[in-house]
Amino acid sequence: MNTKGSVLTRGLNARHIRFMALGSAIGTGLFYGSSSAIQKAGPAVLLAYIIAGAAVFMVMRALGELAVRHPVSGSFGQYASRYLGPLAGFITGWTYVFEMAIVAIADVTAFSIYMGFWFHDVPRWIWILAIIFFLAAINLLSVKVFGELEFWFTLVKVSAIIAMIAGGAAIIVLGFQIDGAATAGLGNLVNNGGFLPNGWVGLLAAFAVVMFAFGGIETIGVTAGEAQNPGKSIPAAVNTVPLRILLFYVLTLGVLMSLVPWDKITGETSPFVQIFDALGIPLAAHILNAVVITAALSAINSDIFGAGRVLFGLSQQGHAPAAFGRISKRGVPWLTVMLMTGVLLVGVVLNATIPEDVFLLIASIATFATVWVWIMILASHVAMKREIARNRLAPSAFPVPFWPLASILTGVFMLGIIVLLGVYPDTRTALYVGTAWLVLLAVAFKLWVRGDGRRRPDLIDETPPAAVAEQIPVAAAGA
Template sequence: MHHPTPAAGVLSRGLNVRHIRFMALGSAIGTGLFYGSASAIQAAGPAVLIAYMVAGAAVFMVMRSLGEMAVRHPVSGSFGQYAGRYLGPFAGFATGWTYVFEMAIVALADVTAFGIYMGFWFPEVDRWIWIAAVILLLTAVNLLSVRVFGELEFWFTLVKVVAIIAMIVGGAALIGFGFTSSGGQAGAHQLVEHGGLFPNGFGGLLAAFSVVVFAFGGVETIGVTAGEANDPKKAIPGAVNTVPVRILLFYVLTLGVLMSLFPWNEVGAQGSPFVQIFDGLGVPGAAHVLNAIVITAALSAINSDIFGAGRVLFGLAQQGHAPQSFGRVSRRGVPWMTVVAMTGVLVVGVVLNAVIPKDVFLVIASIATFATVFVWSMILASHVAMKREIRRLALAPSEFPSPLWPAASVAAMAFLALVLVLLGWFESTRVALAVGGAWIGLLAAAYALWVRGDGRRRPALRDETAPLAVVGVEEPARV
């Protein structure tokens, strides 16, 4: 078995249940809800609520599959290592690098949105200046101990969650008091009065799926935290079970209230739909408060993007799938090289924002959707392979088994296949498949050229549920 060099170090375990729950919420309730939801509403109209529910069910299955594996093998690098262990080394290589790619792309979308939000207060300042400042700040935070990172992420996310609850309660009160807008009196009837529940037909609902999946991208960061959780067997199941339900409630309730207050076709013409709506309501200072909240949301999402990508890169380095320097850990137990590398990617975002026009968001979102779907599919496939192996070798059953096995896993895989087909079907998102296909081709070439020796072996993962004698049987790849 390949042992990492002493320089590879060990990550410090400094994340508790509270940190992990809020981190996953932080990465999923970000730009996708506060900014991206506008394009989903424009595509599907009120039927977007159905899109969020269907995608939410698929996300839950992905999370339960990942949770079962993370409790069984709590390792840094998470699903990249599981894919390598159960589907073969190239699958692990492709999954890990595609997740890093996804986090990089999502972080680019988030820094772009951050620049747009700051423009609300400082229209005369160039967008790229804000983006450069935020990158320097969050790089510094990520180089401190993981506990500092977890604590900051907790407070960032708490601000978002409190704000969303306040919006839901405030919006419901306005509906109760019979508030009137340009579309008439507020109420649930607004959902069907402007062209019905499916104003753009069934095709509109399908078109919304790519933005909706983009919005949920990042929840898989829960699996990445297993290597730094104080007590993975307690923290991971707790986070997996509560987070998808909360995300679904926040998205569906928030957008339901939003479209009951204003006609769906007036949402999100400029900037964040939330700022626009509370501005339109004439609540004094509300737009400024909300702008501060969406800025916090973007900061929190970028923060967890840097964390997630860094930890998976660390896992890749341990397997021989990334340069050894990515496996180096600072005195505080932080893989510092990976943080620096992510900063480099975000600097590219500064350049893109300086030269590319504003429609960069949809392109970035569609490419991120491809990466998200790929990673989720690999999580589901690794889980299926693990379940088969448990049955074949009569291993100890999992402590946190995925429900409705195998029907729900098959349904989730079918849904992800549909999303990929839809990316190619609609002209505006077709670029994602082209970039995605080129990316997988690039990975295959990189693997063939640079990965040698131990990197071409299945990683040997410690099975938390099995006695050592069984581990030897279960993992013939060990040498």
């Protein structure tokens, strides 16, 4: 941190970033949102996670190449400014902040639902209010404290998932019955209306919730400005994405739907808790409820972190008030944390007024914002690759695989998700809200962004720092 208080502390080591990347795949979208996806697609939701996961991996590889070449605070908001223009950077950065705010409200909503498993008569908003102030205090401490907290949160989640898979596999082998339902076994994946019980229409409808589950994984790129060794830690985190998707989504949900028919999953609480509660195993449901609460806390913590760091980057570009660039003595952009705390208070109001409908509404809006940010990451990456080729610049140390075909197909897929949001009535509101948000940002840019915010798109160098390029072995260039 310099004397001007405008530089973030590089307090995140490889262990922190690896576990943050791991934890970003295990949150509300898996522990709670998966029930909605299962209800829409049945067992075929596994196919949706595989397809969406492949697309998300390509987005992460694109972001990884950008982040290793330019390890800056603000990440993809600055990349969009650099390669697509200031307006694109303004919209991308603020849409990510909007995404994190909406996702955080969904996460605190899920947290309050989990607490209801133990405390049926306590209003949801009370739990939300309490956790908001606790996590705000955590985020006002040093980034190292944040990284350590995420490490332990993730360790709990990963250990529980692995134990659940092992326990579920044992139950399947032993052939237990759950509350008189069908015997646990792989047959449950095809015996209740087939693998695709609601047809392709149901599978497509599930994509809105599935994409929400992956939202926030791009926080890996945000960590570049505070990573001690981004050239090693970012690629290591990105390359674990496919394994995480297969293990924590496909295998985990496959085990769950083998334990109990998919149409028995109600969505009233986490499907993990519901199934193990029905099994009658002493304390199993209570232990899993504690785990999903940990997952929610971790997700909210990351939401506050991600939004704050991008706001910091926007302030450096002249795309947000300069006050968001102020750093505390602990190296934390404190005003951005306070803003996110204020936004989360909206979650208190929503859960007090429309508790039954709030989650799906918020999740679909978050999906729009998430997918839009991913599209801008892909577009920024394409523009960077073209500039490298045009100006014969040094090649990237961490290039995307199957360029350019995979990037084009991923972009088309993401645009298709935006279209799908408008097709189904229960997610159509998200398309309206998202479109209005983009128009509002365009108007705001024209009215309020002046001077350096227009003339100087970013603070990124034309070529990658030699020190960063040297951090990756030459062999990685062929990845």
